[in-house]
Amino acid sequence: MLGSVVVGIGIAGSVRMRDLMAPLSSSAAEQISIRGFVSRRSLEDQQGVKQISMTEALSRDDIHVAFICTENTSHEENIRQFLEAGKHVCVEYPMTLSHTSAVDLWNLAQQKGLVLHEEHIELFTPDFKQLKKDISGKTLEEGKLHFTGGPLKANFGFPSFSGIARLTWLVVLFGELTVTSVDLVEEKENKYMKMTAHLLTQQHKPLTWIEERGPGLGRAKHVEFRFQDVTITELPAGQREPVGLFMQDLLLFCRKLQGEVSAAELQAERNRILHCLELADRIQQITENTHA
Numbered sequence: 001m002l003g004s005v006v007v008g009i010g011i012a013g014s015v016r017m018r019d020l021m022a023p024l025s026s027s028a029a030e031q032i033s034i035r036g037f038v039s040r041r042s043l044e045d046q047q048g049v050k051q052i053s054m055t056e057a058l059s060r061d062d063i064h065v066a067f068i069c070t071e072n073t074s075h076e077e078n079i080r081q082f083l084e085a086g087k088h089v090c091v092e093y094p095m096t097l098s099h100t101s102a103v104d105l106w107n108l109a110q111q112k113g114l115v116l117h118e119e120h121i122e123l124f125t126p127d128f129k130q131l132k133k134d135i136s137g138k139t140l141e142e143g144k145l146h147f148t149g150g151p152l153k154a155n156f157g158f159p160s161f162s163g164i165a166r167l168t169w170l171v172v173l174f175g176e177l178t179v180t181s182v183d184l185v186e187e188k189e190n191k192y193m194k195m196t197a198h199l200l201t202q203q204h205k206p207l208t209w210i211e212e213r214g215p216g217l218g219r220a221k222h223v224e225f226r227f228q229d230v231t232i233t234e235l236p237a238g239q240r241e242p243v244g245l246f247m248q249d250l251l252l253f254c255r256k257l258q259g260e261v262s263a264a265e266l267q268a269e270r271n272r273i274l275h276c277l278e279l280a281d282r283i284q285q286i287t288e289n290t291h292a
């Protein structure tokens with residue numbers, strides 16, 4: 001049995017606790033039990049789980065795994081602390097807010113022989129799974145992914161990082177990308193922002209990625225993917241699944257802990273994650289250079 005701790009009790013942290021308290025039966029997730037949670041606030045028991053201090057979480061021998069569910073600006077330090085303490089880490093995306101720090105942390109995990117896993121629930125959604133099937137074998141001519149959502153709190157980082165899930169969709173669907181230009185509109189007083197990134201596939205086909213957030217904007221994705229033979233303008237519905245998105249991610253993390261994910265798969269996933277973070281970094285740099 002592996003003991004675990006959940007760090008940061010917001011939306012994601014609460015869902016992690018719920019899943020750890022009720023793991024999918026007869027699955028590898030039953031091999032992890034939750035021993036406590038860490039929060040910067042003083043909280044009552046949550047879902048029957050007790051708060052413990054960070055020091056205790058880092059030092060206890062019966063805690064082997066940490067789930068990092070804090071806001072994005074805290075991930076890097078949280079991951080480093082737990083890896084240094086010899087604990088496996090599952091972190092909610094994005095792992096960190098720069099490509100360099102992610103490379104560092106991954107090297108640290110490797111040195112220590114620990115699993116470092118970045119959650120990507122967006123890849124488990126029924127619409128994504130169906131979309132991937134629908135476009136397989138098709139040749140892209142041009143595409144657009146436009147995300148809208150409510151304002152994020154300040155500590156979620158630059159939009160290319162907080163929106164890494166959309167970038168990950170594009171990379172998984174269309175392969176490695178390059179950034180050609182970026183436009184950022186920010187109205188801080190209105191809590192409004194719109195980032196438009198122009199990307200190119202390796203076949204030099206243009207992709208536009210838009211992250212737009214503001215009060216009253218509902219969480220939604222609008223797509224327009226033009227292929228040689230067909231144009232997709234709506235996300236397919238996909239088949240609803242009985243296992244929740246975070247539980248699916250937990251199962252993948254557990255397979256890694258048990259050594260059931262092949263070295264080749266791990267390498268491919270790591271390359272994808274680092275490529276996305278590198279693109280996110282590039283998008284941020286281009287914006288800062290243009291607005292300087």
Ligand SMILES: NC(=O)C1=CN([C@@H]2O[C@H](COP(=O)(O)OP(=O)(O)OC[C@H]3O[C@@H](n4cnc5c(N)ncnc54)[C@H](OP(=O)(O)O)[C@@H]3O)[C@@H](O)[C@H]2O)C=CC1
Nearest residue numbers: 008009010011012013039040041069070071072092093094
């Ligand atoms: N929400 C989602 O559906 C998804 C979230 N993620 C990722 O999960 C991470 C966390 O996101 P999310 O849980 O949505 O963010 P939240 O804003 O809900 O929580 C972030 C942190 O803020 C603190 N916090 C939460 N509620 C309060 C409060 N009422 N008052 C003061 N502090 C509070 C908690 O830390 P503490 O307990 O230490 O105070 C918590 O860990 C991010 O990296 C995000 O990208 C990824 C996929 C999906």
Ligand SMILES: C=CC1=C(C)/C(=C/c2[nH]c(/C=C3N=C(/C=C4\NC(=O)C(C)=C4C=C)C(C)=C\3CCC(=O)O)c(CCC(=O)O)c2C)NC1=O
Nearest residue numbers: 011093121122125147149152162163164165166219221245
């Ligand atoms: C209602 C308020 C609400 C909040 C505050 C919220 C927060 C929230 N949802 C996220 C992702 C996500 N959130 C969801 C889905 C949901 N998440 C949910 O809380 C619910 C009810 C669904 C409904 C299925 C999915 C699938 C992702 C992955 C990112 C993506 O699909 O692009 C993220 C990570 C950053 C991002 O990718 O945008 C945050 C911070 N989601 C919300 O819906």
